[in-house]
Amino acid sequence: MKTHQLIEIENVKNANRALKNLLERPRTEIVGLGLFYGKPGLGKSRWAWKTAFENQYVYLRLECNAHVKDFLKALLSKLRDQNHNVEIKGTLNEIYNQILDILQSDQNIVVVLDEIEYGLQNRKIIATVRDFIDQSLATFVLVGMEHAKSQLRAMPSYFYSRCHCYMEFKELSFADSEKLFKEVCEVAVDNEILKYVISHSNGTIRILNKYIEVIEKINKRLKKSMLAFDEIKDILAMVEVK
DSSP states (O other): OOOOOOOOOHHHHHHHHHHHHTTSSOOSSSSSEEEEEEESOOOHHHHHHHHHHHTOOEEEEOTTTOOOOOOOOHHHHHHOOTOOOOHHHHHHHHHHHHHHHHHOOOOOEEOOOOOOOHHHTHHHHHHHHHHHHHHSEEEEEEEEETHHHHHTTTSSSHHHHHOOEEEOOOOOHHHHHHHHHHOOHHHHHHHOHHHHHHHHHTTHHHHHHHHHHHHHHHHHHHHOEEEEOOHHHHHHHOOOOO
């Protein structure tokens, strides 16, 4: 399975376009906050970390039950050195001020916060993000599940009104699913297999990849130049798609 690249499907194109608009905002007039959200299995996290890696942005995945100091320590570690773990010491205020100094020193810093629903559940974390965007020209990209937007909109207007863009990852069209399959799968298959896999993947990359993994395992045993639906339909029917 070829997984090293981001395939240019509509979600990726729309996310890249939204991010470009966010980065090109008038920075002294509009704060740098955007929310990218959607249902599970649509490639949000892959887009987020791949985009961050390719552009040398800071990528941080939030953890369940993390306290604000945990968040700040992790963020400062990433800002100081994105390739190595750095021991962070100091009080909460000292760590906060170190982060703010870094953000204020470079307006081109982009911080990608994945699993943002955990941050939205902790008002202190999200209030800290608000303070950072208010006091610097840095950009914060929030990435989360489909309910992240409603969570954000449920917060006081002084926070959600700061969000400059909302971009929703949507279920894949047939054309995008076909494009992904052909780009990622290393096995040639007939049209019946392709149609079956796409119709049963429910527009999600996660389920599509499950089918591709099964197909590639089957072909390691059969060693065919092309797989036919009748040869593997019983095995495909056993794939767990939940």
